Amino acid sequence: xxxxxxxELASADxxxxxxxxxxxxxxxxxxxxxxxxxxxxxxDKWLARWDELKPFLASDDPADTxxxxxxxxxxxxxxxxLHMGHAEAYAVADAVARxxxxxxxxxxxxxxxxxxxxxxxxxAIRDNSHPADWTYKNIDTQAASFRRYxxxxxxxxxxxxxxxxxxxxxxxxxxxxxxxxxxxxxxxxVNWCTVDQTVLANEQVVDGRCERCGNEVVRRVLTQxxxxxxxxxxxxxxxxxxxxxxxxxxxxxxxxxxxxRSEGAEVRFAVEGRxxxxxxxxxxPDTLYGATFFVVAAxxxxxxxxxxxxxxxxxxxxxxxxSKLTDxxxxxxxxxxxxxxxxxxxxxxxNDERIPxxxxxxxxxxxxxxxxxxxxxxxxxxxxxxxxxxLPVRVVVQTDLADPGQTWQATPGNGTLINSGPLDGMNKAExxxxxxxxxxxxxxxxxxxxxxxxxxxxxxQRFWGAPIPIVYCEGCGEVPVPDEQLPVLLPDLRGxxxxxxxxxxxxxxxxxxxxxxxxxxxxxxxxTDTMDTFVDSSWYFLRYCSPHYEFGPFEVDxxxxxxxxxxYVGGVEHAILHLLYSRFFTKVLFDMGMIDFxxxxxxxxxxxxxxxxxxxxSKSLGNGVDLGQQLAEHGVDAIxxxxxxxxxxxxxxxxxxxxxxxxxxxxxxxxxxxxxxxxGRPALPVSSxxxxxxxxxxxxxxxxxxxxxxxxxxxxIARLMELATAARRAIDAGPGAGDPAVxxxxxxxxxxxxxxxxxxxxxxxxxxxxxxxxxLAGWPVxxxxxxxxxxxxxxxxxxxxxxDRLTVSPAIGEEELRELAxxxxxxxxxxxxxxxxxxxxxxxxLVNIVPAAE
Numbered sequence: 143x144x145x146x147x148x149x150e151l152a153s154a155d156x157x158x159x160x161x162x163x164x165x166x167x168x169x170x171x172x173x174x175x176x177x178x179x180x181x182x183x184x185x186d187k188w189l190a191r192w193d194e195l196k197p198f199l200a201s202d203d204p205a206d207t208x209x210x211x212x213x214x215x216x217x218x219x220x221x222x223x224l225h226m227g228h229a230e231a232y233a234v235a236d237a238v239a240r241x242x243x244x245x246x247x248x249x250x251x252x253x254x255x256x257x258x259x260x261x262x263x264x265x266a267i268r269d270n271s272h273p274a275d276w277t278y279k280n281i282d283t284q285a286a287s288f289r290r291y292x293x294x295x296x297x298x299x300x301x302x303x304x305x306x307x308x309x310x311x312x313x314x315x316x317x318x319x320x321x322x323x324x325x326x327x328x329x330x331x332v333n334w335c336t337v338d339q340t341v342l343a344n345e346q347v348v349d350g351r352c353e354r355c356g357n358e359v360v361r362r363v364l365t366q367x368x369x370x371x372x373x374x375x376x377x378x379x380x381x382x383x384x385x386x387x388x389x390x391x392x393x394x395x396x397x398x399x400x401x402x403r404s405e406g407a408e409v410r411f412a413v414e415g416r417x418x419x420x421x422x423x424x425x426x427p428d429t430l431y432g433a434t435f436f437v438v439a440a441x442x443x444x445x446x447x448x449x450x451x452x453x454x455x456x457x458x459x460x461x462x463x464x465s466k467l468t469d470x471x472x473x474x475x476x477x478x479x480x481x482x483x484x485x486x487x488x489x490x491x492x493n494d495e496r497i498p499x500x501x502x503x504x505x506x507x508x509x510x511x512x513x514x515x516x517x518x519x520x521x522x523x524x525x526x527x528x529x530x531x532x533l534p535v536r537v538v539v540q541t542d543l544a545d546p547g548q549t550w551q552a553t554p555g556n557g558t559l560i561n562s563g564p565l566d567g568m569n570k571a572e573x574x575x576x577x578x579x580x581x582x583x584x585x586x587x588x589x590x591x592x593x594x595x596x597x598x599x600x601x602x603q604r605f606w607g608a609p610i611p612i613v614y615c616e617g618c619g620e621v622p623v624p625d626e627q628l629p630v631l632l633p634d635l636r637g638x639x640x641x642x643x644x645x646x647x648x649x650x651x652x653x654x655x656x657x658x659x660x661x662x663x664x665x666x667x668x669x670t671d672t673m674d675t676f677v678d679s680s681w682y683f684l685r686y687c688s689p690h691y692e693f694g695p696f697e698v699d700x701x702x703x704x705x706x707x708x709x710y711v712g713g714v715e716h717a718i719l720h721l722l723y724s725r726f727f728t729k730v731l732f733d734m735g736m737i738d739f740x741x742x743x744x745x746x747x748x749x750x751x752x753x754x755x756x757x758x759x760s761k762s763l764g765n766g767v768d769l770g771q772q773l774a775e776h777g778v779d780a781i782x783x784x785x786x787x788x789x790x791x792x793x794x795x796x797x798x799x800x801x802x803x804x805x806x807x808x809x810x811x812x813x814x815x816x817x818x819x820x821x822g823r824p825a826l827p828v829s830s831x832x833x834x835x836x837x838x839x840x841x842x843x844x845x846x847x848x849x850x851x852x853x854x855x856x857x858x859i860a861r862l863m864e865l866a867t868a869a870r871r872a873i874d875a876g877p878g879a880g881d882p883a884v885x886x887x888x889x890x891x892x893x894x895x896x897x898x899x900x901x902x903x904x905x906x907x908x909x910x911x912x913x914x915x916x917x918l919a920g921w922p923v924x925x926x927x928x929x930x931x932x933x934x935x936x937x938x939x940x941x942x943x944x945x946d947r948l949t950v951s952p953a954i955g956e957e958e959l960r961e962l963a964x965x966x967x968x969x970x971x972x973x974x975x976x977x978x979x980x981x982x983x984x985x986x987x988l989v990n991i992v993p994a995a996e
Contacts, residue, residue: 413499414487836925840924
């Protein structure tokens, strides 16, 4: 079969640019003995030296004129020691941070721990201890592992969100939200985990189950605290536009879908026997003439209010059934529709038709007003309900599809309005505009915008979190704790005192609960819930700028010097929760005048997962890989290099497909180059060195610089491997180790390698006679004169397969290259006298020949 010519244009170099093969690590000059290098052998030596040198401290000196950059990893939860996923994620950000250190930037690259949370509480119940014991023990374990993993952190800025000095300011920020009307308390339906016995935000319910323990989530009515994130819905949407060039598309799409902005109309339906009308939101007001019944959420207060006495027993029985369903189940398209007629009628405002009011489970009480107009011909869920209960179906949008009343398939798309009075003959857009004008003129509706986004529920019935700084006084109501009394410290509860009982464990600490009202000094009670831990992580990146500041959550001038974050690295699983909440907090703080930017993270990189044999690692599958064991077997440098070389950062790494042993061999080759060159200085200037090797070195500098800045780290490592091969060849079969170009290549290799394998790079640097630390050696600058190629290799393909190569001038013209390609021996042999259909020339690097069909 003849391939399409345009599909075969990639040269061998281009095709492999983003996916270097693991075998590159084994590439070496023929007949050379394999180097024996153990990267583990120098780890303790250089850890001690780095502790002395402290090369990664960020400077707050206003006189420091270096350009600043802020590189941040999503901080870890201290659930145990580091795992394979940590090894990948932190290596990515570290490589970029080290690059900017080398470039002479003043780099902020801090570390801390997201330290509150339920696992610590469960461990304390199990061990009859305090959650802090488990938390700080695990933090110390992870800190030691981070240090061994050679990450370029500024350890002086370390923070833990469970420290009173941190959560004091989390509480302070809650109070500022309260003052601005953005923190409020109300009764509402909440997601309740039956095992953890705590409330979950909508985002923490996955397929009807608790994201933490995997057990069933049910609906309950509780009085809870909320943050009014919906006030910022439009700004959260608008703020994504400038992020589009530097955030993953899928993250922005997930946030847009979660916010779920939709335009339509609010329509007021009069209800027989009720003074106030009921308002519904619809995105299709043009279909109002097709509304044949009205539905309210079965578990809403409105359903109970509208139900006539004769139907109350049936409604109560139905509500009991509905309470056992999750929101996911209620909205499933596959479930048989159920409901109860409430014995009352609404009046359609456009035609005065009486339509029956039903209670059903497929409408949720906290979405919109908890009521909908049902247009069965053009909405499948309404049609399914109408079919079950024999309700009328009226087509008001004419399409090419069959009558929904006959096929039981709704027609939700566009068409021409029919059976709609003044709207007949209009298309959808025209009809929507017209009906909104009609409703507005009658005082029975208006154009409106609705959001899928709900306010952020922040109350949690757990102990190990930041207490909500509100007290309740019979005379004064809700009273904020004065700033000077912060933090509201957690009492000393442990073991069985923390076991789930349906209310917060703090409620049992009566001495802590009972307090004096800050306003009237009378008896009062503290709020016994703690805050969602996502509150802690919604502002931590600002605290790093001045972690020891005692007069506010952060020093305003320090944040303005360092922020926003230049590069943020973490998992895509945080696309909705953490990232959306952090953006919300940032906008609130901007409105408060505390910061001068409205988006927290300029650039976002989501690393992939580390999997094994095509699947996520898990104990049940028996495919887990222990990071500590891998580090002990191969050394830190080999694991870091393997992780980063295996794939682009955003792709998954399948550990079954990689070979840390190959990375050890490559590191040994680089170390041997440094050893062969040694510490002696060449007598001749570098300009007198081998010209080909110098060109290769400077091309590598130029390409690696570009690749690091676009986080194509795997390709950057491939370029280092190519330079190592060229240097080895120059030593063994060229001018030798004493050539000044070889020293230049060896030093360049060491500096570039320091981003990925810092222990080996540091040892190479010392072997070459240089003073540590290589982390601050300075990034090499490519000589532009050496980037001008005098000769290039042109790949010649037949039907996309490489059949020959030519060495040509970079300035060769397309016609000349075409003639040379057709005359190449390999091409003459393959064509064997056949005619030519097409010759595609991409001078100077590629010619693709498509023969005529035989």
